Every structure is written in C-alpha cells, then in structure tokens.
Amino acid sequence: MLPTDMAAIKPTFTLLLLGVWAVVLLGSCYAESDDEDDFKEQKPDGSPTYLKMAHYAVSTQTEDKKVYDTVVKLEYVGTKVREGNTTYDLEFTTAPSNCTIGQVAYSAEKCLPTGPAKENCLTYVHVVLPANTTTVEDYECDDII
The missing domain is CATH 1.20.5 (Single alpha-helices involved in coiled-coils or other helix-helix interfaces)
Structure with missing residues (x-):
C-alpha cells in the first residue's frame, strides 16, 4: 500500500x-518599473520649488550663448521621489534675458525677459540628498512657432 x-x-x-x-x-x-510613468503630475504653481528648479536648469545652459535665457512660464511639472531623492520633470517657456553670461551670475529676480517667449523647453532636474547635489539632464528646447 x-x-x-x-x-x-x-x-x-x-x-x-x-x-x-x-x-x-x-x-x-x-x-514596479523605473520609467517616466512613475512621475506624479503637479500644479505648476503648487510650490515655489518647481519654478526654482526651472530657473536652476536655465542657469546651467550657457554654451554658445551671450545672454542667459530666463523662464517666462512654467507649463508642466511632474515629480518622482525615490529613496529620498527627487526628480522633477519640467516643461516651460523661455526668452532671452537682460543678463550677460560672464558678467553677472544668473538670478531669477534680476535676469528678466527682454521680449516674448521664444522657446518651449523640457528637462529633468535631479536633487540628491543628503549630498544636496542638483543636476540637469536632457535639457531640450524647440522654437515657438
């Protein structure tokens, strides 16, 4: 048996x-995948940090330019938080400013647009803690038609 x-x-x-x-x-x-779908859409005017991140991104773009661009309008914000680090997915419009690169440091308060918005820009800004480092990735702009 x-x-x-x-x-x-x-x-x-x-x-x-x-x-x-x-x-x-x-x-x-x-x-869970580690892709762009993990971004949570935010209101562009929901936090002053979002506009600060857009201005920071613009301030890093100096190659082949005589004057800084400045943020005219923040159009879209997405955020993703992983292990205490935040990535901002930003879309905004820019215009040339009144600040000359190499003569003055970029300032959102002092570098004002000299005309209407000229470009739509997309970028990612990464803020890594506790090292407190901020980096800009995939900064791309297209002319406004």
Whole structure:
C-alpha cells in the first residue's frame, strides 16, 4: 500500500512546486518599473520649488550663448521621489534675458525677459540628498512657432 501512496504524492508535490514557481515568476513581472510613468503630475504653481528648479536648469545652459535665457512660464511639472531623492520633470517657456553670461551670475529676480517667449523647453532636474547635489539632464528646447 505504501508504494501507491508515494506514487500519488510525487505528482502532487511536483505540481505544487511548479505552482509556487509560476506565482514567483509571474509576480516579478508585475514589479514596479523605473520609467517616466512613475512621475506624479503637479500644479505648476503648487510650490515655489518647481519654478526654482526651472530657473536652476536655465542657469546651467550657457554654451554658445551671450545672454542667459530666463523662464517666462512654467507649463508642466511632474515629480518622482525615490529613496529620498527627487526628480522633477519640467516643461516651460523661455526668452532671452537682460543678463550677460560672464558678467553677472544668473538670478531669477534680476535676469528678466527682454521680449516674448521664444522657446518651449523640457528637462529633468535631479536633487540628491543628503549630498544636496542638483543636476540637469536632457535639457531640450524647440522654437515657438
């Protein structure tokens, strides 16, 4: 009687083991991904930090320019927080400012637009704590038509 009982247990155990592995593998497919879909849309005027981040991004863009651009309007903000670090997904319009690069430091209060908005810009700004470093990534602008 014992051999037949063991014969019934072996396939049952195998099926149980396969079921556990299927759950583990399928569960891993539903893990949260690390892509842009994780950004949470914010109101552009919801925090002064958002505009500060846009101005910071603009202040870093000096290559092949004589004057700083300045932020005219913040159009879109998305935020993503991971392990205490924040990434801002920003969209804004810019115009040339009255501040000459190399003569004055960029200031959101002093570097004012000299005309209407000329470009739509998109960028990511990363703030890493506790090192307190801020970096700009993928800064891209297109002319306003």
